[in-house]
Amino acid sequence: MISLESVSKKYNRKSVALEDVSLFIEPGEMVSIVGQSGSGKTTLVKLLIAEERASSGRVKIGDWDITRVSRRDVPLLRRQIGVIFQDFKLLAKKTVYENVAFALQVAGESPFRIREVVPEVIEIVGLQDKMSRYPHQLSGGEQQRVVIARSLVHRPKIIVADEPTGNLDAINTQEIIDILSKINDFGTTILLVTHNKDVVNHLRKRVITIHGGQIVSDQQSGKYRL
Amino acid sequence: MVVRLFLISSQENIDFSMLSFFRVIKFAIQDFFRNFSLSFMTILTLVLMLLSVNALIAFRVVGQHAIEMVEDQINISIYFSHTASDEHISEIVGFVQSFPEVEQTTFKTPDQVLEEFRTQHAANHEILASLDELGENPLGATLIVKTNNPEDYENIITAIDIPEYQDIIDAQTFGDTQAAIENIRNITERVERVSLSLAIMFGLIAFIIIFNTIRVAIYTQREEISIKKLVGATDWFVKGPYIVQSIFFTVISIAVTSYLVMFIWSRFDPYWGLIWHQADFLTNYYNSNILFLLSSQTAAVLVLTIFSATLAMRRYLRT
Structure with a gap:
């Protein structure tokens, strides 16, 4: 469960990224958050992973108040939310296997468990033959699949995907969305931030539209309306 | 610290455990070799700075010895009636x-x-x-x-x-040697002053160059640092490999510098031997002060590299 109660984020008096946003996302939902560039979508993601702090209001995941999370607890929070970025954010000097394993290593998981889990998630995204490759040796779609594998490795209940298909062609976009849909089918909550009209319309899931830092529509089975 | 684990119930451990410690060392070794050109340039800069510092030490040692030798030849004679x-x-x-x-x-x-x-x-x-x-x-x-x-x-x-x-006393030679002694005193003071100024200048240059070298090395990896933080690494888990690499840089640069200094000084020794009739002057000085020279330089470089790395990383760890 994710809830935002009257959340605002202001960088200064003139720059307001989010204003009085309230929303509630049930466990297992797949929600698309759409909006134009600068509408506040990415700020919302940053608030959820504690990269930014809300200026006012409350952000809760489960019964954990993210607005009050201590700096020391931020790594714990991030290990429990899978995050997918448009620019992949893979470690360039690590192989596919090492990138995925790193997410477990930071959490102090045992080498035995890492050897067991990492190949499993890499297989889920179909990269079992490319485990020893470095990110620059992969296509954009493959890199994004590595990111999905990394986000899955903790078996999180929530995955936040910020423009995951922004740098991909139509075929790779469809593949990534299919993978995310399958993950959602297994009960993981997916928060998909996108401005890709086709993706949103194809999913036929809940769509929240943000404009000027405010929620302007929230449809249970919506379409891209901007 | 009570942390509410709402998603997964695995054994979360935020402490810097022994397993994490070994992983930090492993990552440090991996990063050292995978960013080899950067590691090489950092070590090269450290070696050049240390060579400059050692050249200054040699200058001081030779200067002081020259003064001592001249001073040693000065005395006064009291002639009795x-x-x-x-x-x-x-x-x-x-x-x-x-x-x-x-x-x-x-x-x-x-x-x-x-x-x-x-x-x-x-x-x-x-x-x-x-x-x-x-x-x-x-x-x-x-x-x-x-x-x-x-x-x-x-x-x-x-x-x-x-x-x-x-x-009872007919004469003393001090009047004749007074001017020479004055000169020696002036020379000694000037050499001391120049040595001190050079030491401060070299120290400052070394500090700035080493600090910036480490800063640039960290800057090139700022993206990696932020990614590590985003996937849930603690500050220590991110910082650790850089600190360990700083230790590698220090140990390797000190070892290379020591070898080069011994080699260069042994090449200069025959020339000092001709002037002072003293074999292996600089080599002997180095050997008899090796513990002090190595430990002080190691400590200085270590503190400087770790301080620079920690300071440079601070802004990237805020994400």
Whole structure:
């Protein structure tokens, strides 16, 4: 469960990224958050992973108040939310296997468990033959699949995907969305931030539209309306 | 610390455990070799800076030794009147020896002084003939005094320059050597001042260059740092490999510098040997001070690299 109660984020008096946003996302939902560039979508993601702090209001995941999370607890929070970025954010000097394993290593998981889990998630995204490759040796779609594998490795209940298909062609976009849909089918909550009209319309899931830092529509089975 | 684990119930452990410690070392080794060109350039910069510092040390050691050698050759001679009684001479010798500044005294009897005079002027028959003409030894005893520092000579001369001793002491050579001592003192002070200024300047340059080298190295990896933070790494887990790499950089640069310094100094030693008739001057200095030189340089570079890495990373760890 994710809830935002009257959340605002202001960088200064003139720059307001989010204003009085309230929303509630049930466990297992797949929600698309759409909006134009600068509408506040990415700020919302940053608030959820504690990269930014809300200026006012409350952000809760489960019964954990993210607005009050201590700096020391931020790594714990991030290990429990899978995050997918448009620019992949893979470690360039690590192989596919090492990138995925790193997410477990930071959490102090045992080498035995890492050897067991990492190949499993890499297989889920179909990269079992490319485990020893470095990110620059992969296509954009493959890199994004590595990111999905990394986000899955903790078996999180929530995955936040910020423009995951922004740098991909139509075929790779469809593949990534299919993978995310399958993950959602297994009960993981997916928060998909996108401005890709086709993706949103194809999913036929809940769509929240943000404009000027405010929620302007929230449809249970919506379409891209901007 | 109570953390509500709402998503997964695995054994979360935020502590810097032994397993994490070994992983940090593993990542440090991996990063060191995978960013080899960066590691190489960092070590090269450290080696060049350390070589400059060691060149300065060599300059100081050679300069100080040169001054010591010149100082060592300076003394004052007190010439007693040939009519002075043994009792009076003994009193003055005892008085001079009682000064704590006096390092060494050499007393020469009138016969020894005459013998030396004859030897020195063996080629001058006129002087020798004049001496023979006199029929007796016209020279008195001599006391050669050496003090710990050139500045102390003035105290000794002032102390014996009293009316009671005027008939006993014929002359002293201090007047002749005073100018030389003054010069030596001036040179010593200038060399010290130049050495200190150079040390401060080199130290500052070394600090700025090493600090910036580490900063640039961290800057090139700022993206990696933020990614590690985003996937849930603690500050220590991110910082650790860089700190360990700083230790690698320090140890390797100190080892390479030590080897090069020994090699270069051993090449210079034959030249110093010709001047000072002292074999392996710089090598011996290095060997006898190796513990101090290595430990002080290691500590300085280690503190500097770790401090620079920590400071440079601080802004990227905020994400």
